Amino acid sequence: MRGFVPQPTSRALMELNERSREIFRRIVESYLATGEPVGSRNLSRILPMSLSPASIRNVMSDLEVAGLLFSPHTSAGRLPTEAGLRFFVDALLQVGDVTSEDRSRIEAEVRASGQQKNTDAMLAEASSLLSGLSRGAGVVATTKSAARLKHLEFVRLDAGRALVVLVSEDGTVENRIVDLPPGLPATALVEASNYLSARIRDRTLGELVAEVESERARAEAELDSLTARLVESGLASWGGRGDDRQLIVRGQANLLEDLRAMEDLERIRLLFEDLETKKDVIDLLARAEDGEGVRIFIGSENKLFSLSGSSLIAAPFRDASHKIVGVVGVIGPTRLNYARIVPMVDYTARVVSRLLEGR
CATH class of the missing domain: 3.30.390.60 (Heat-inducible transcription repressor hrca homolog; domain 3)
Known part of the structure; x- marks a missing residue:
């Protein structure tokens, strides 16, 4: 996999000791899996080292002071902040490869639509496919001209x-x-x-x-x-002046299935408004066109998702002249399964590129 492009990470965060990193990693992984806060007592049962709940609470407090964790309620466990998620993605995330099952499905379905010589149909299929595989909203932005x-x-x-x-x-x-x-x-x-x-x-x-x-x-x-x-x-209306890009979004309804991750219906309403603000989505996706690799945007790192608390994973694709002509990606709650979706988006972008380069 070409890998994703990390954002700059504070040196202070990079210098966390091994115990703090392990506790932080377990909290984030639990949040990505369940969406629930994690308490010191539960952590003491799953950590590979022997630590008392009191010792774990001290580390969690330090991580909260560092801006990596927060407590949603006075007596609750901790959740990662957006800065914490960024640190996790850049420094601790272990990205695997696309499963053979997902690889076969992406290859077969995108290639089948591409054989019709209809680029829009192929890109719409890629967007729908990513939506189904990720349970988020699949998006494609490309230059119409x-x-x-x-x-x-x-x-x-x-x-x-x-x-x-x-x-x-x-x-x-x-x-x-x-x-x-x-x-x-x-x-x-x-x-x-x-x-x-x-x-x-x-x-x-x-x-x-x-x-x-x-x-x-x-x-x-x-x-x-x-x-x-x-x-x-x-x-x-289409040429070099004005908006010459198009946006394909599939699977917005998937974002309704995880109410806990989005916290409430108001945040979901805001996300739908985000998706309907096509210019902002396209501008954001265009940032992912710079250079190689997958880009990850989390929450308020960009104005588009500043209210809805969402993330975007995106990768560029190329045409027959090897020029970047668009971006394919997934939008979802910040607790997306980054380890699985990053290689999936990257592989889909490469399949689309191969089909376009062969024309």
């Missing part, structure tokens, strides 16, 4: 709106509604469609936008000013 196009057509809906139909070389069809300039003649839509169709073959949207902008003077000579405005407004 990466697809090579073969057809574009404007269809008038009413006096002020038109439908733009985009067909990619891989068979993907995307429809968008755009506003029409006031007073646009009926023939302008046909002229705009013909103008772009003559230039669109085997180009991405980004390339087409660049070409149209560079040929603006010639375009205005060929088309009247209203048609030129229609061309620009239609392409701006």
Whole structure:
């Protein structure tokens, strides 16, 4: 596995003695498994060294002062803080490999959808698959303009709106509604469609936008000013200006199954709002595109999950030119099974990359 990219960890935390590390590790592992606080008496039964509950409480207090643990109630055990989870992930997490069963399923299902030559269908399948395997929400963010196009057509809906139909070389069809300039003649839509169709073959949207902008003077000579405005407004919805990325989310309902981990329904409501704020999700996933490896974002480390207390595990994938074109990942409560999901996300990203590189 390529491994994940750790965040900077305080030297003071890295210098915890062996006893403190072991107690802290057991508390976090128990929390990830059950979502419940862990008390000193239970810890004394499972620790490999012989320590009294009183000695363990002293260590837990020190870990709380260090900002790694907190007590949800006066008489309760301890839970890891977000800083504690980050320390655990960066310094103590032992990441295994994908199980043979999960590996076979990922390989078979993503490859089967990829054989249809429909990139969107393959990415949607990858998102759904990760959701099912992780019991979280599977997410994919990718650049729309990466697809090579073969057809574009404007269809008038009413006096002020038109439908733009985009067909990619891989068979993907995307429809968008755009506003029409006031007073646009009926023939302008046909002229705009013909103008772009003559230039669109085997180009991405980004390339087409660049070409149209560079040929603006010639375009205005060929088309009247209203048609030129229609061309620009239609392409701006997908091209280099503005939001040119798409987001695929599958399995949000899985996040409802673990009410204890999310603490209450209000936090779940906030998480759904997070997922619906597509720009923030895409911006966050874009951070995972930098460099190789899996990135892990925990709780308030980013503004998107500052209220809902959620984590994201994400890895980039590449196209046939070995360029990073998107990110695949899992969103869930902070007590995700990181050891299992990190290699799963990494392997899924590599399978998607192999399929895209082979096209």
